[in-house]
Amino acid sequence: MGSPNETTVTEFILIGLSGHPQAQALFFAFFLMAYLISTLGNGLMIVLIIADSQLHSPMYFFLCTLSSVDLVISNSGLPEALVNCFFYMPTISFYRCLVQMYVGLLFIVMECLLLAVMAYDRFAAICRPLHYTQIMSWRLCTGLVSFCVAHSSLNTLINILFQPTDFCGHNIINHFACELDSFRKLGCSDTHVGDLYVQLSILVNILSPFVFIVVSYGRIGVAILRIRSSQGRKKAFSTCSSHLAVVTIFYGTLLIMYLRPQPKSSSDEDKVISLLYGVLTSTFNPLIYSLRNRDVKGAFWRVFGRKMSE
Template identity: 60%
Template sequence: MATFNETMVTQFILIGLSEHPKARAVFFWFLLVLYLVCVLGNGVIVLLILVDSRLHTPMYFFLCVLSFVDLTLINNTVPETLANCFIDMPMISFTRCLSQMYLGLLLVSTECFVLAIMAYDRFVAICHPLHYIQIMNWPVCIGLVGASVSLAFLLTLINALLQPTDFCGQHVINHFVCELQSFLRLDCSESRTSELFLHISSLFVLLPPFGFIVLTYGRIGLAVHRMRSAQGRRKAFSTCSSHLAVVSVFYGTIMIMYLRPQEKSVSDQSKIISVAYGGLTPMLNPVIYSLRNRDVKGAFWKLVGRKTLD
């Protein structure tokens, strides 16, 4: 059993769906299917991009990074959540709780920046096609990803340094996992510095990248509108539509989660939203890209020994 004194907490209890036992089986199978599709889909995309030389381009490099981030993100929480589905009061150690929270924050922040980089890549490809290779060279691509990870790590580190240390013996987290907002609600100190910085960093991580994506696609839309060739417009739309779909799902769910007015307690609706951006988005990414991308489908059939189907 966990031991607690007035302020020291060594373990947390995760409520999850403990109050809805009949929903556990449905949630378990939903989450299991979501997890398997995500791991298989993103794993295949990473493998295809690594082994097929035709996919060694900046666009697919960023897609490979995105799929790797999604693989790590879903493996950070979902296997443990599946194991806890039929446990009345699952417990998680303080150390594991922190690692789960801050790794998740690092990955989600990185994905925000990578999606913005992917929008810039499409902007250069469509608006400056003759200079694409010069602008999006490999040092630039690697530098952009490195800068994204570094910035995400810095924000995560500051959040970790500001984490609450006084819980007044509270050790029950009303969530499936150690989600940062739910964790901060246990803080009983008066300063609330950690919660304030989380709101500030959420604004920084979400709004500038999203605004950049909107501005970038505005420029792309103008460029496509000026194209005389209908085939060129269709190709540009096809190139951008997959990324736009992923951006809509990811930013839509995470903005609802972190930019809306905070509730005093975590609702079941908030838990479902967290599942959407933590599990549903990583699952949809490979589905969206593979279904709408001929190069990815061609690489897949080549890998399994078949010719590309037109």
């Protein structure tokens, strides 16, 4: 039973820009541009991959799934951040905050795992080219994506079980939207078990896939160096360069966020870093994969060029 002085938290105050009112217009323009590019770019990638039969391959199946994940990530937090640019001390209800936070967590973890799966696909394509179709069967592809969904869902459910239960009236989140780390720092109940699980989750969901990707690309690099023709090496590298660029942006910011010493309260630095992996990755992904990919460009003209010429 709670004490008479206990205050029940029913809503949270987001102070992402409240301390910098002069920057609201600038951040609104940034959030709007990022949201439009992410939504239109990832939506276009999904349409092209589904509509064009020449993109019906394991690599593009994973890319379509990644674009779907990025589409959800951008829509889980960016609309809230856009609206909040016009308010001083904007509020969000407790349960709406939980939904926003755990949807974001679910799909961030899913993206971590998907990028590792895509690295394995590139490894099979370059290091085992003669057996690629047997290795990357559609049964394995759907099984890997199903595993990513199931694992990230289980991780999210466990995080919900370990979330803080008492906030002692603390309801100010120093962020643009509800974010798990900022949310947990408000709790005043015993969080030792939850904190231990968070550390384990970082090891399993971030570090392990990252190490797998590094090892995969190490072996890919060795295989590329063994290719005798410069044209063959260039072609092999081009199939990996887009994925490698996405991995660098996404994991670079995630590792900075979660491996550095964690302060007891959220800082402006936390907000900037979370923007990098939560907003920029979903914005840059469709640009990287479309601008650097001849197959995607060709699919665009086959799908939309035909309709424009009718």
